Amino acid sequence: MLLNIFLKTVRDYRRQILIWGGGLGLIMLSYGAAYSSVFGEGPNRAKLIEDYRKTIDSFSILTGKVYDIDTFGGYINVKIGSVMPVLLGIWALLVGSALVRSEEERGSLDLLASTPRTRVSLLWQKEAGLLVALVGILIPIWLGLTLAAIISKATLSPFDAALACLNWGLAALVFGALALLFSQLTSRKIAASWAGGLMAGTYLLNNLSQSVESLKWTGYINPFYYISLSQPLAISVGPNWGGMVVLALIIVLEVGVAVWMFQQRDLNGYFELFKRSSAVVVTKARKLPEPTAPWLSNNFGFGLRATWTGIVVWALSISAYTLLMLASFNDIKGSMVDLLGNTDIYKQLGFTNLTSNENLLSLFIFLFLVLLVAAYAVIQVASWTSEENEGRLELVLSVPQPRWRLLLTYFGVAVVSTALMIGLTGAIFALSCLIFNISVNAANAFGAFFGLWVVGLIIEAIGYILAAFGPGWAVAVTGGLVIVSYLTDLLDQVLKIPEALVKLSVFREYGKPLVNGLDWLVILVMLTLSVVFVSGAVFRFQQRDIEK
Amino acid sequence: MEVQKTEAQKEINKSNSRTVATDSSFAIQTEKLTKTYGHSRGITELNLEVGEGEVFGFLGPNGAGKTTTIRLLLNLIKPNSGRATVLGLDSQRDSVEIHKHIGYLPGEFSLYPGLTGAETLKYFANLRGGVDWKVITTMAERLELDMSKKFRAYSRGNKQKVGIIQALMHQPRLLVLDEPTSGLDPLNQQEVYKMLHEARQAGSSVFFSSHIMSEVEKICDRVGIIREGKLVKVGGISDLTDLKSHVLELTFAGTVPLEEFKKLAGVDHLEKVSINSHEVLRCTVRADMLDAVVKTAAKYPLVNFVSREPSLEDTFLDYYRDENRAN
Numbered sequence: 001m002l003l004n005i006f007l008k009t010v011r012d013y014r015r016q017i018l019i020w021g022g023g024l025g026l027i028m029l030s031y032g033a034a035y036s037s038v039f040g041e042g043p044n045r046a047k048l049i050e051d052y053r054k055t056i057d058s059f060s061i062l063t064g065k066v067y068d069i070d071t072f073g074g075y076i077n078v079k080i081g082s083v084m085p086v087l088l089g090i091w092a093l094l095v096g097s098a099l100v101r102s103e104e105e106r107g108s109l110d111l112l113a114s115t116p117r118t119r120v121s122l123l124w125q126k127e128a129g130l131l132v133a134l135v136g137i138l139i140p141i142w143l144g145l146t147l148a149a150i151i152s153k154a155t156l157s158p159f160d161a162a163l164a165c166l167n168w169g170l171a172a173l174v175f176g177a178l179a180l181l182f183s184q185l186t187s188r189k190i191a192a193s194w195a196g197g198l199m200a201g202t203y204l205l206n207n208l209s210q211s212v213e214s215l216k217w218t219g220y221i222n223p224f225y226y227i228s229l230s231q232p233l234a235i236s237v238g239p240n241w242g243g244m245v246v247l248a249l250i251i252v253l254e255v256g257v258a259v260w261m262f263q264q265r266d267l268n269g270y271f272e273l274f275k276r277s278s279a280v281v282v283t284k285a286r287k288l289p290e291p292t293a294p295w296l297s298n299n300f301g302f303g304l305r306a307t308w309t310g311i312v313v314w315a316l317s318i319s320a321y322t323l324l325m326l327a328s329f330n331d332i333k334g335s336m337v338d339l340l341g342n343t344d345i346y347k348q349l350g351f352t353n354l355t356s357n358e359n360l361l362s363l364f365i366f367l368f369l370v371l372l373v374a375a376y377a378v379i380q381v382a383s384w385t386s387e388e389n390e391g392r393l394e395l396v397l398s399v400p401q402p403r404w405r406l407l408l409t410y411f412g413v414a415v416v417s418t419a420l421m422i423g424l425t426g427a428i429f430a431l432s433c434l435i436f437n438i439s440v441n442a443a444n445a446f447g448a449f450f451g452l453w454v455v456g457l458i459i460e461a462i463g464y465i466l467a468a469f470g471p472g473w474a475v476a477v478t479g480g481l482v483i484v485s486y487l488t489d490l491l492d493q494v495l496k497i498p499e500a501l502v503k504l505s506v507f508r509e510y511g512k513p514l515v516n517g518l519d520w521l522v523i524l525v526m527l528t529l530s531v532v533f534v535s536g537a538v539f540r541f542q543q544r545d546i547e548k
Numbered sequence: 549m550e551v552q553k554t555e556a557q558k559e560i561n562k563s564n565s566r567t568v569a570t571d572s573s574f575a576i577q578t579e580k581l582t583k584t585y586g587h588s589r590g591i592t593e594l595n596l597e598v599g600e601g602e603v604f605g606f607l608g609p610n611g612a613g614k615t616t617t618i619r620l621l622l623n624l625i626k627p628n629s630g631r632a633t634v635l636g637l638d639s640q641r642d643s644v645e646i647h648k649h650i651g652y653l654p655g656e657f658s659l660y661p662g663l664t665g666a667e668t669l670k671y672f673a674n675l676r677g678g679v680d681w682k683v684i685t686t687m688a689e690r691l692e693l694d695m696s697k698k699f700r701a702y703s704r705g706n707k708q709k710v711g712i713i714q715a716l717m718h719q720p721r722l723l724v725l726d727e728p729t730s731g732l733d734p735l736n737q738q739e740v741y742k743m744l745h746e747a748r749q750a751g752s753s754v755f756f757s758s759h760i761m762s763e764v765e766k767i768c769d770r771v772g773i774i775r776e777g778k779l780v781k782v783g784g785i786s787d788l789t790d791l792k793s794h795v796l797e798l799t800f801a802g803t804v805p806l807e808e809f810k811k812l813a814g815v816d817h818l819e820k821v822s823i824n825s826h827e828v829l830r831c832t833v834r835a836d837m838l839d840a841v842v843k844t845a846a847k848y849p850l851v852n853f854v855s856r857e858p859s860l861e862d863t864f865l866d867y868y869r870d871e872n873r874a875n
Contacts, residue, residue, distance in 0.1 A: 268700075283696040285688035290681040291670040302671060306660075391658035395714070398622055398652035399675040402644045545625035548615075548656070 005112070005122060009129025010136075013095070017136035020091050024084075025140030031079040032148020035072050064207045064228055072154030073164075073233030076145065081164065084141075085171030085227050089199050092134065092176030097192035099126050101183040104268050113267055123262050127180070127255060134172060138165040156233070163232035163239045170247040171227040175199045177254035184261035184271045193379075197317055204321065204368065212332050215324075223250060299396075299406065303413035307383065311417055314376055315424035318369065319432075322425070325364055326432040333360065357440055362514040366448055369425075370455055370510055374482045376421060377456040380414035381463025381478050385471040393546055404538045411464055411534055418456035422449055440514070447518030455510050458526045461533035468540035471547060575600045575722050575753035576621060580630035583616050584777075591616050591777040593630065598755050598770075603748055605768035606757040613777040614757040615655050618726050621755075622652055635722060648676075651715035655726035655757070661700035665710050668699055672714045679717045687713045690739050704731040716743060723747060725756035729763060741767050794838055798829045798845050799852035812840055826851055 049070045064082050068074030073081075080087075100123060103109040113122065142158075142165045149156035175195055182191035206224035209215035219225035229243030261271040295305035387393045387410070397406065426449035433440050459482060467474035488497055489507035502508050509522050576598040584590035591613035598604040608614050619625045621634055623643035632639040634646045659668050665688070673679035688695050693709040702710070708731045715723060723744070729737040744754055744767055758764055764771060765785055773781040793816075798804075804827050806820050814837030821828050833841045838855075845853070 282694045285685040285693065285695055288666055288685065288695050291664075291667045293667070296667060296671045297674050299675070391656060392660070394619075394624060394654045395652070395657050395659065395672070395711075396675075397624060398647055398650070398654075399672065400644050400648035400677075401675065543626065546619075548619075 005117075005125035006129050006132075009126050010132050013129065013133035013136070016091070016095075017133055020088075021137035021140040024087065024137065025144035027080060028076070028141055028144030029148050029151075032072070032076055032145060032154075033151045035075050035148070035152040035154060064224075065210050067231055067234035067237050071235060072149055072152055072156050073160070073235065076148075077231065077233050081168075081233055084168040085224070086199065086203055088134070088137070088168055088172035089175040090196070091137070092130075092172035093179040093192055093195040093199065095130055095133070096176035096179035097183045097188050097195060099123075099130060099180050099183070100262065101188040101191065105188060109267055119263050120259055123259050130176060131173070134169055134176075138169050141165055141168075160232045160239075163230070167227065167230040167232060167239070167244060167247075170244060170251065171223070173251045174223045174227075174247055174254070177251045177258065181254050181258040181261070184258055184265060186270060197313075200372075201317065201321065205324075212328065214328055214331065223247065226250075299401075299409040300412060303410055304416060307380070307413060307417040310376075310379065311421045311424065314372075315421050315428070318372055318425050319428040321368075322365055322429055323432055325361075326429075326436050326438060329357075329360075329436060329438055333357075356515070357438055358444060358515045359512075361438075361440065362448075362512045365429075366452075366512070366514055370452060370507055371482075371486055373418070373422060373452045373456045374459050374486070374506075377414070377418060377459035378463065378475060378479050378482060380417060380456075380460050381467060382475045384410045384414065384464065385467045385474050388467075388471045388547055391548065394548070397546060403542050407464070407468075407538055407541050408534070411460065411537075414460045414464075415457055418460065419453050422453050422456070425449070441517075444514050444517050448513040451510050451513045451518050451523065454523050454526050454530075455506055458506055458530045458533070461530040461537070464537040465533045465540070468537040468544070573600055574598060574633070574636070575602065576604075576632070576634055576755055578617075578620075578630065578632040581617070581620060581627055581632050582629045583620055583625060583627050589613070589616070589777070591620075591774070594774075594777075594779050596772060596779060596782070598753060600753055601748065601751060602769050603744065603754040603767055604756070605764040605771040606755065606774065607759075607764065607771055608757075608774035612774045614774055615726055616777075617774070618655075618724055618755075618757065621724060622647075622650075649721040651718065651720035651723045651725075653711045653715040653723075653725045653728055655730070657711055659699050659707070659710065662698060664698050665693060665695035665702065665706075668710055669695065669713055669717065673717060676718045683719075684713060684717050687717060687743070690743070691736055705733060705736065708732055709736070712740060712743075716747060719747070719750065719752070721752055723752055723754045723756070725754065727757055727759065729758070729760065737763070793832045793834050795832050795856045796830065796841065797852075797854040797856075798850060799823075800827045800829065800845075801849035801851050803827060804829055804848050808844060809841065812844065813837055815841060 053066075053069045066074060066078050066082060069078060100109060103112060113119065142161050145156070145161045145164070146158050148154075149161070175198075178198065179191050179195035182194045185191070186194070202222045202224050205215070205218055206222050206228060209218050209222070209225075210228075226243040226246045229240035231237035232239045265271040295301040387396065397403065426445075429449075430445065432438075433445075459478065462481065463474055463478040466477050485505040486507050488502055489505040491497070492499075492502045492508075506526070509519075509526060511519060511522070513519075574597050576596065578594050578596045581594040581596075582590070582592050584592070589611060594613075594617060596617075606614050606617065616625070620627055621632055621639055623639050623646075626640065635649055637646050639646065660671075663671070666684075669684050669688075670681075673681075673684065685695075688709075691709045691712065693706055693713070697706075699707065699710065708728075712725075712728060715725060715728075728744075729740050732740065741763065744756075748754060754767075768785055770782065770784050772779055793814075804820070806818065806829070809815055809818055809829065809831065814834035816832045818829070818831040821830070829845075831841075
């Protein structure tokens with residue numbers, strides 16, 4: 001496996017193939033195997049399916065449009081198939097952004113590039129390695145799907161299952177290649193976050209555009225539109241070869257541009273369209289003015305300055321979606337009320353009066369906003385752990401400051417940065433409501449944004465206490481907890497999760513403050529828990545070794 | 549502009565007048581200091597004393613425990629047992645107080661890629677309560693560091709220079725440096741030696757690890773050798789005579805029994821060859837056993853006697869390799 005770059009790349013992904021492929025394959029198998037018992041064969045089958053279809057249709061913003069729900073393929077699509085492009089896309093964009101950039105950041109690419117092969121060959125071998133790894137992940141998924149169909153005695157041909165996997169794979173590659181392209185322009189982390197943001201945005205936009213006529217045009221420039229054209233698991237739709245060809249062309253274009261940029265740019269540098277050529281100038285130290293920027297004066301200012309770009313980018317990205325919603329809100333409100341009124345699921349979720357602006361906005365904005373704030377909080381945790389993981393903490397801790405103060409300062413930065421991001425988003429939301437003449441209960445709106453900050457705060461506190469035990473795995477575990485917590489809140493009815501467990505979900509505790517106002521007792525509990533977690537983090541951080 | 553330096557500066561001034569044990573004659577003292585990572589790495593019951601104003605070289609092969617010792621002194625890692633005092637203060641309990649008075653350069657470090665050298669040094673200066681900018685610019689000029697460049701654009705040597713300046717700029721009482729001249733060109737290495745010499749003249753103590761024997765010989769008062777987590781030798785450079793050995797080449801007119809020399813203690817690398825009908829015996833002999841070897845050789849018809857003193861580097865390498873000797 002160490003014969004060449006291609007095989008070495010495949011070898012590097014062997015654990016990921018096992019974890020992602022095995023995990024998703026098992027999920028596919030477990031969902032599929034349960035198919036026959038869900039609707040049963042009794043006299044109520046037709047009604048059950050109809051109720052289920054209505055429920056799922058109302059979730060179309062999350063799942064996209066779902067077809068043939070009464071078939072095995074349609075059922076699989078509902079359960080997991082519709083989000084497979086996103087799940088595999090997350091893997092692909094993380095891998096794509098790191099494909100060459102992680103070697104550059106580690107310093108090993110220089111050595112690799114010094115071996116007798118062209119840069120094009122180097123990148124193609126790595127890209128081919130990624131492709132093989134993706135196939136390695138898709139094979140267990142296909143196996144899980146096919147086996148589940150056999151167990152459920154469902155009519156799904158292995159070929160159709162393979163076509164579904166092909167479509168998901170193409171979807172993942174679109175975002176993997178995009179991240180690879182972005183990584184020619186910027187650092188690995190930023191490339192991954194740009195690609196991730198675009199993936200999340202285009203996914204939601206595509207799902208929304210299927211219900212909102214005025215947004216239909218966006219489909220032509222949205223990869224998820226072409227992904228959703230193919231529904232190999234749904235017999236009534238089937239594969240769409242045109243859509244797949246467009247996806248393949250997008251991938252070829254992205255990889256082509258990435259290869260071209262990789263050839264042009266400096267290793268350990270970023271691609272510049274117009275290269276600046278200037279003589280080497282050495283600035284004498286005594287001629288250099290003393291840096292006087294206030295943010296250099298202490299850890300807090302320094303940390304806050306480092307998060308400033310993130311604050312603005314996140315707030316503006318979220319606000320772009322919010323603006324899109326609010327701009328067309330009064331036009332689409334009527335059709336939304338009709339569409340959503342046909343199902344009871346929203347009542348079960350607590351959206352009791354779908355004719356009110358608060359209910360609709362809570363459903364279409366805050367249901368996602370809280371998840372995005374959680375993601376932002378996880379990134380803040382990652383920012384803290386990276387200080388240690390990337391070897392900077394060693395020097396920072398050699399200056400005269402106690403560990404507890406350093407930890408609390410960084411935590412303070414995370415908390416203030418989250419507050420600023422939410423504050424900016426809230427201000428744009430309020431302004432947009434005024435401009436587009438949408439009436440919303442101001443106190444509840446304030447409570448909703450304040451609650452978002454508390455959600456961010458408690459996630460950061462959990463992340464910090466986990467980081468105090470293991471900076472290497474804290475971010476992954478915090479992220480996992482957020483996803484489990486969100487799904488627990490969202491799918492508790494469908495999955496029949498015990499109430500006691502659901503109450504542990506931070507998203508359940510956040511509730512629907514835009515509709516019901518903020519539950520200050522819950523907020524107080526979350527604030528108290530945050531203090532407890534951070535105290536625990538401080539205690540543990542004081543005791544343990546700093547990793548090299 | 550003196551950006552918010554007052555608070556930290558006050559802290560340092562306050563501490564100068566109260567906490568540091570100025571009567572302590574040791575800059576560093578460890579008692580049975582032990583830190584293990586599983587079975588293979590770490591240090592075991594390390595007893596070490598470094599005097600105030602002393603330049604102490606800490607030597608050992610890779611993985612011997614040099615960095616572990618240094619990180620324990622800085623309280624970056626916690627010992628399994630034993631204790632360490634730095635400037636008379638407990639390395640764990642009083643670590644913040646200690647950090648006020650030390651300058652630290654890790655063996656491997658990373659800083660903020662998007663910051664220029666000047667911004668990086670200003671930031672660390674502020675964290676230390678402020679440093680006269682002239683001191684920083686003077687050091688940068690001496691080391692030929694262009695502080696206007698971003699940290700990510702620096703070569704390895706230039707990154708090391710930033711690390712060295714941040715360790716020295718506040719004129720600490722104790723410098724703890726992990727391979728300080730690593731990555732520097734010979735001219736800059738010489739400049740660092742001068743800067744360390746000046747720091748010592750100003751009263752600072754220096755504790756540093758190194759692999760470069762010439763720099764150890766040049767700037768150290770005393771040397772400690774660590775091997776597999778144990779301190780195997782401590783002494784002044786001039787006192788390390790038992791470490792030193794002689795390379796002998798003895799040419800005899802007749803036959804010489806090799807066994808007679810093998811029996812002698814302190815004789816290593818013994819070999820016999822024939823050159824132009826003479827028997828030539830080569831060996832290395834520990835300095836304190838030279839007399840016995842010469843007396844034994846004198847029993848036979850000696851034609852030629854060549855003795856060469858190996859470099860300190862050879863001696864240390866020999867010491868590292870020879871497990872029995874170390875133990």
